[in-house]
Amino acid sequence: MPPIQHALLSASSAYRWLKCPPSVMATKDIRDEPSVYAEEGSTAHEMAEYKVRKYLGEADIEPPLTGGFDAAEIDRHTDTYLYYVTEKIEAIRKSCPDAAVLVEQRLDFSNYVKDGFGTGDLVIVADNVIQVIDFKYGKGVAVSAERNPQMMLYALGALNLYDYLYDITTVKMSIVQPRLDIISEWEISVADLLEWAENTLKPIAKLAAEGDGEFNAGEHCRFCKLRATCRKRAEFMLDVAKHEFAEPAELTDDEIAGILTIAPDLAKWADEVFAYAQARTINEGKKWRGFKIVEGRSKRRYENESRIAEICRKNGYKVSEIYKQSLIGITDMEKLLGKAKFKELLGDYIIKPKGKLTLVPKSDKREEVNIFSQFKEEI
Numbered sequence: 001m002p003p004i005q006h007a008l009l010s011a012s013s014a015y016r017w018l019k020c021p022p023s024v025m026a027t028k029d030i031r032d033e034p035s036v037y038a039e040e041g042s043t044a045h046e047m048a049e050y051k052v053r054k055y056l057g058e059a060d061i062e063p064p065l066t067g068g069f070d071a072a073e074i075d076r077h078t079d080t081y082l083y084y085v086t087e088k089i090e091a092i093r094k095s096c097p098d099a100a101v102l103v104e105q106r107l108d109f110s111n112y113v114k115d116g117f118g119t120g121d122l123v124i125v126a127d128n129v130i131q132v133i134d135f136k137y138g139k140g141v142a143v144s145a146e147r148n149p150q151m152m153l154y155a156l157g158a159l160n161l162y163d164y165l166y167d168i169t170t171v172k173m174s175i176v177q178p179r180l181d182i183i184s185e186w187e188i189s190v191a192d193l194l195e196w197a198e199n200t201l202k203p204i205a206k207l208a209a210e211g212d213g214e215f216n217a218g219e220h221c222r223f224c225k226l227r228a229t230c231r232k233r234a235e236f237m238l239d240v241a242k243h244e245f246a247e248p249a250e251l252t253d254d255e256i257a258g259i260l261t262i263a264p265d266l267a268k269w270a271d272e273v274f275a276y277a278q279a280r281t282i283n284e285g286k287k288w289r290g291f292k293i294v295e296g297r298s299k300r301r302y303e304n305e306s307r308i309a310e311i312c313r314k315n316g317y318k319v320s321e322i323y324k325q326s327l328i329g330i331t332d333m334e335k336l337l338g339k340a341k342f343k344e345l346l347g348d349y350i351i352k353p354k355g356k357l358t359l360v361p362k363s364d365k366r367e368e369v370n371i372f373s374q375f376k377e378e379i
């Protein structure tokens with residue numbers, strides 16, 4: 001497989017660099033940290049690509065290896081993606097039998113963004129319409145297709161390739177995130193897309209390519225390679241905290257609500273700074289004023305379980321005393337039996353106790369529990 005090339009102003013990082021243009025040049029020499037999640041995502045993408053290519057009739061292709069990742073889970077989620085993709089392809093082919101279907105297509109949008117290109121998971125080009133579909137294997141954050149710059153850049157790349165062949169007026173975009181059970185869809189007219197490309201994208205991309213523009217911190221910092229040491233982000237975090245704690249007297253309810261809102265971001269940022277500093281100490285011997293390196297707490301464990309059992313038995317302890325037998329967990333049991341069999345055989349014997357009451361932001365997907373009727377005071 002050829003090495004994967006990444007554009008400096010890539011489509012996948014466009015959300016960040018459109019908000020903070022100088023982040024591109026500020027991070028260009030920082031290498032990407034390998035991550036098990038990224039590796040898992042690539043593996044799932046390869047499987048998704050394989051399934052779509054097979055569906056499209058490509059012969060002589062081998063399924064990718066799933067390495068140490070959960071093959072059954074990857075299979076299930078890539079099936080969801082395949083199902084969605086095939087529905088879209090078939091629906092479009094009904095009205096346009098010669099629609100072009102592009103899998104893992106390099107999409108060049110360098111007429112708007114210096115050296116800009118990306119790889120679209122799936123693009124369908126038909127009369128009047130381009131459909132861009134992106135597969136995301138993450139399960140952390142739900143990604144919306146609405147005004148999603150990565151998708152809009154892919155669409156521009158696809159228009160560059162096909163606009164002269166088809167009279168395209170609309171771009172449809174979908175992000176399939178099967179592990180979150182979410183499919184997000186959005187569409188925009190080609191006229192509006194081109195207006196955005198000329199008047200918003202192009203000038204900001206120019207700033208980014210030249211290392212100009214203002215640093216601007218926000219939730220887009222999450223995937224920035226400078227996030228742990230960025231001064232602007234530190235100022236932003238500390239400013240937010242300062243503002244929230246501005247009143248010296250007791251906090252008001254509104255202030256407490258404000259602190260609850262920013263606390264997760266502050267905690268995450270502090271963790272990132274800590275992880276950065278700790279990694280530099282361990283990997284480079286860097287010293288930080290007021291800090292030292294120690295061994296963390298560890299748990300005792302058997303060095304050799306069969307040797308331990310043998311010694312105990314020789315010394316008169318019974319097998320039933322030194323071993324305990326327990327059922328495998330529910331998730332493993334469900335995997336063993338399969339979902340349908342699990343439900344049929346064991347469904348009546350599985351209970352789901354109520355979870356511990358937890359305060360979460362309104363945006364959380366879980367349903368609100370009504371505990372307020374028991375309190376006299378109106379909240």
Ligand code: SF4
Binds near residue numbers: 022023220225233
């Ligand atoms: S951490 Fe945030 S503010 Fe700093 S360079 Fe990155 S995106 Fe910009």
